[in-house]
Amino acid sequence: MSGILAAGATQVGSPALNMAIFGLFVAITIVIVIRASKQNTTAADYYAGGRNFTGRQNGTAIAGDYLSAASFLGITGAIALTGYDGFLYSIGFLVAWLVALLLTAELMRNTGKFTMADVLSFRMRQRPVRTAAAISTLAVSLFYLLAQMAGAGGLVSLLLGVTSTVGQAVTIAVVGVLMIVYVLVGGMKGTTWVQIIKAVLLI
Amino acid sequence: MSTTDDRRAGGIPVATYESVQKSPDFQQLRRSYRGFAFPMTVAFLAWYMLYVLLSIFAPEFMATEVFGSINVGILLGLGQFASTALITWLYVRHANRSLDPLAEQLRHEIEEGRA
Numbered sequence: 001m002s003g004i005l006a007a008g009a010t011q012v013g014s015p016a017l018n019m020a021i022f023g024l025f026v027a028i029t030i031v032i033v034i035r036a037s038k039q040n041t042t043a044a045d046y047y048a049g050g051r052n053f054t055g056r057q058n059g060t061a062i063a064g065d066y067l068s069a070a071s072f073l074g075i076t077g078a079i080a081l082t083g084y085d086g087f088l089y090s091i092g093f094l095v096a097w098l099v100a101l102l103l104t105a106e107l108m109r110n111t112g113k114f115t116m117a118d119v120l121s122f123r124m125r126q127r128p129v130r131t132a133a134a135i136s137t138l139a140v141s142l143f144y145l146l147a148q149m150a151g152a153g154g155l156v157s158l159l160l161g162v163t164s165t166v167g168q169a170v171t172i173a174v175v176g177v178l179m180i181v182y183v184l185v186g187g188m189k190g191t192t193w194v195q196i197i198k199a200v201l202l203i
Numbered sequence: 204m205s206t207t208d209d210r211r212a213g214g215i216p217v218a219t220y221e222s223v224q225k226s227p228d229f230q231q232l233r234r235s236y237r238g239f240a241f242p243m244t245v246a247f248l249a250w251y252m253l254y255v256l257l258s259i260f261a262p263e264f265m266a267t268e269v270f271g272s273i274n275v276g277i278l279l280g281l282g283q284f285a286s287t288a289l290i291t292w293l294y295v296r297h298a299n300r301s302l303d304p305l306a307e308q309l310r311h312e313i314e315e316g317r318a
Contacts, residue, residue, distance in 0.1 A: 084258075084276060084277075087277070087280055088254075088255070088258055088276075088280065091251075091254070091280055091283045091284075094283065094284060094287050095247065095251045095283060095287060097287070098243075098244070098247050098287060098290055098291070099244070101290075101291060101294060102239075102240040102243055102244050102290075102294060103240060103244060106236065106298075106302075
């Protein structure tokens with residue numbers, strides 16, 4: 001999310017102005033998320049946006065999702081530092097998307113379930129499958145988020161002029177809590193709108 | 204929390220699921236989905252592996268300049284972008300033409316049979 005502010009990041013401008021823009025952006029997106037959450041009444045609303053998003057809206061949201069700190073900053077950095085190897089690495093992200101598209105997306109929707117654990121435990125014993133799904137989700141998210149939050153925290157620290165180690169840790173924690181709030185409050189509808197806004201701003 | 208009864212969404216009896224599963228229309232839908240998804244998956248994975256393996260084992264070939272500073276490696280890499288876009292487009296076309304109409308029809312039959 002903080003990636004949008006990265007465009008001209010060598011000149012960081014004044015921290016106060018950056019803080020104001022950052023705060024404004026957070027406030028606007030929070031309002032959108034809360035408004036979206038008011039319409040969430042069923043599980044399908046919360047997990048699947050009521051299945052009301054159009055292909056174009058979802059496509060924009062997925063684009064926003066892919067333009068995360070890890071890809072937006074990480075891939076750019078990898079290509080800048082390692083050249084062709086970074087380019088090769090980035091193609092893995094792209095091609096892997098076809099696995100989700102061809103092999104899982106439609107079948108997952110057809111089950112009428114929402115989370116990976118729901119689908120996996122559909123025909124099996126609930127508890128062990130759900131435990132395994134939760135552990136693998138947490139393990140993957142932890143390492144993915146480490147890179148993601150380091151990027152987001154680094155950017156926010158740079159833009160807001162926070163230099164001390166403790167200050168940076170606090171900034172990263174606050175950014176992390178903000179992201180959790182977006183998802184918990186807004187569900188899929190709120191998250192999709194935030195991703196659409198992010199994609200439009202980034203592009 | 205889902206219980207075993209959630210599988211019968213909307214109160215459709217289990218027997219309906221079993222008869223639909225055996226019906227030629229459903230089998231046709233499944234064949235149509237798999238007939239597209241599985242060969243395409245094999246194809247794109249093979250094409251991707253070719254690109255990665257060439258990068259690892261044939262760097263001289265990949266470094267062959269085609270024009271200016273554009274070499275074979277860059278072209279094959281951009282080719283992966285092109286093939287991903289092409290496969291996505293083909294999948295959407297296939298779903299619109301063959302999968303969705305049949306799935307819609309099955310759904311109507313099931314829901315009307317229940318009413």
